[in-house]
Amino acid sequence: MKKRLPLWLLCGVMAAGGAVCGAQSAQDQLTVDAKLNQELVRLGGQLMLAGKAYEYDEHLADDIGPRLTGSANYEKAVAWAEDEFKQMGLKNVHGESWTIPATWEPEGVATARMIAPHEQALHLVSEGWSPSTPPGGVRGGVFYLDDASVEGVKAAAAKIKDSIVLVDGDSLRKHPGQPFGKLFDALDLLEGEGARALVLGLGAVNNAPSMVGVTDFKGTEANIVTANLGMEDTLLLKRLLAKGPVEIEFSFKNRIRKDVTVHNVVAEIPGSGDNGEYVIVGGHLDSWNPGTGAQDNGTGASSVLAVAQAIEALGLKPRRTMRFILFGGEEEGLVGSLRYAHAHAADAGKCVGDFVSDSGAEAPKGWYVFGRKDEADAVTVLKPLLTGLDAWNTTDSGQFTFSTDEGPFLVEGIPSFVLWTGVEKYMQLHHKPSDTFDKVDPRDLNLGVAVVGMTAYAFADSPTTLKHYSATEVEDELKGIKSLDEYKDMQAHGLF
Ligand SMILES: [Zn+2]
Incomplete structure (x- = not known):
């Protein structure tokens, strides 16, 4: 059996003597x-x-x-x-x-429904750190953004304007391994492109929300109203969008403190x-x-x-x-x-x-x-x-x-x-x-x-x-x- 010299002791002695103790050693x-x-x-x-x-x-x-x-x-x-x-x-x-x-807390329950092609209640909540919807809520046509990257947003700018932009897991997978920061960069652009709101279809089975937060690693309030839509509702909207226009409306109130x-x-x-x-x-x-x-x-x-x-x-x-x-x-x-x-x-x-x-x-x-x-x-x-x-x-x-x-x-x-x-x-x-x-x-x-x-x-x-x-x-x-x-x-x- 080998005995090991306690090198940390030796280090102390050498340091006291003015010598530098190497970072890498058997210790x-x-x-x-x-x-x-x-x-x-x-x-x-x-x-x-x-x-x-x-x-x-x-x-x-x-x-x-x-x-x-x-x-x-x-x-x-x-x-x-x-x-x-x-x-x-x-x-x-x-x-x-x-x-x-900013802090964020929802006040009360969100309301949401699809208006066209037919009326139906939607399972939607506010995403974390989203501002409240404007008085009367958000209403508009849905545009599915299939590429949630800076390039994807720029390429779809004309369709994003005045739309409620839907992003789901498939949109994120277009660039596998895209760092979060790049995703936030892309989502940040939506407001400037004139989108009415962002809807994240990242929810779970049974239309349950799955929160992700849309801050930028800093805890700031999102620059655009952002909702979290249930999985089954997201899939329905995507199927309907393949056939024609889809219109939705929703409303929620959040308490934001700065x-x-x-x-x-x-x-x-x-x-x-x-x-x-x-x-x-x-x-x-x-x-x-x-x-x-x-x-x-x-x-x-x-x-x-x-x-x-x-x-x-x-x-x-x-x-x-x-x-x-x-x-x-x-x-x-x-x-x-x-x-x-x-x-x-x-x-x-x-x-x-x-x-x-x-x-x-x-x-x-x-x-x-x-x-x-x-x-x-x-x-x-x-x-x-x-x-x-x-x-x-x-x-x-x-x-x-x-x-x-x-x-x-x-x-x-x-x-x-x-x-x-x-x-x-x-x-x-x-x-x-x-x-x-x-x-x-x-x-x-x-x-x-x-x-x-x-x-x-x-x-x-x-x-x-x-x-x-x-x-x-x-x-x-x-x-x-x-x-x-x-x-x-x-x-x-x-x-x-
Ligand atoms: Zn955790």
Whole structure:
């Protein structure tokens, strides 16, 4: 058996002597000694058998309800989470405020109907961050835009003028992999081309709305009235349009408030060491409104609270500080986590890992590691423990790289992880009215929470840590997982 010199000690000595300690060394790995192993077993057991995530999620989803960023419900969830963290005994519990350009909440129920070729009620709601319809509503002929790109809009300009423009999944698939920013660029042009409204036919089966939001990753109000139409109604309109003109009308009222203060919630378990290093355990607290956000992201937010609660309940003292963060504004484009990362950029070098949950509560498989082999190796170090949870795998899929709150930390070179779960059932309810507490399986939820807690705690307590990536290494990483275009696009939109 080989003995490994504790290089972090050596680094300290060399640094004191004025020498530069290289970023890359044998310390760039996770180390689980006997004490840490024992603590991880206790933590995993606590979370599986006495974890509180299910109870927290019930409160968020059923008692508080939908948590649109900046809404009264959202701030109620903020106050509740702060109170819970304080009761657990966490330190430095506080809200960190930032300003969202606009908040959005529907007032009352939308009305909608097809007028021609025959009269029929339509299943339509306001899309998130849409302005209200003008007095009397919107009425006009429907034009189906089959290519939702800047080029597609320009090519169809004559038909867009004075029309209600319908965009559906097929219009988006015309340019597969088109970054969100490019889609927003295209939709932004519709108002200038004289469209009366935009109707997104991205709803789900049974004519249920599936919210997407039409902001530009910044939480601004859309520049055009935008509705969300049910799937079956969308398909009907498309079939009828193939035969002749279709006319519809609809009306809804939204409450828009400008420049609203929103809070991220931050709480800490201080590290027993004093070198300022920390891990982040995070997830977003906000949700969409048609359901109650039980799994997007009630379960993820509850995981953050439950991990903190279990560590406190066991009296564990990690070497590094564990910082628990609940973000707002994720659904409007990672706004809360971007603001947090920007505000704490000077401190980013001390963050040894961030661990985010945001894919519902199906049984976990392991972790998204975004192309970082050292992260996959770190999960392998934990495999003997995670095997018991059937969740020791990693994936390099770049499908969700900028889909949740790890993105702003990943681009700073921080080792970043997102819990990898099954999403088969989750995608059926994602952003829909059916995202409610009755779908949550407590055992599957606890499995995921245990994976998050054990992995984050291991990073907080391991004598060694992974390195930070340089800007070039981050770009190489993103290129390897086919997420570089999306990153560049977000940079071009002023987000990073
Ligand atoms: Zn989410």
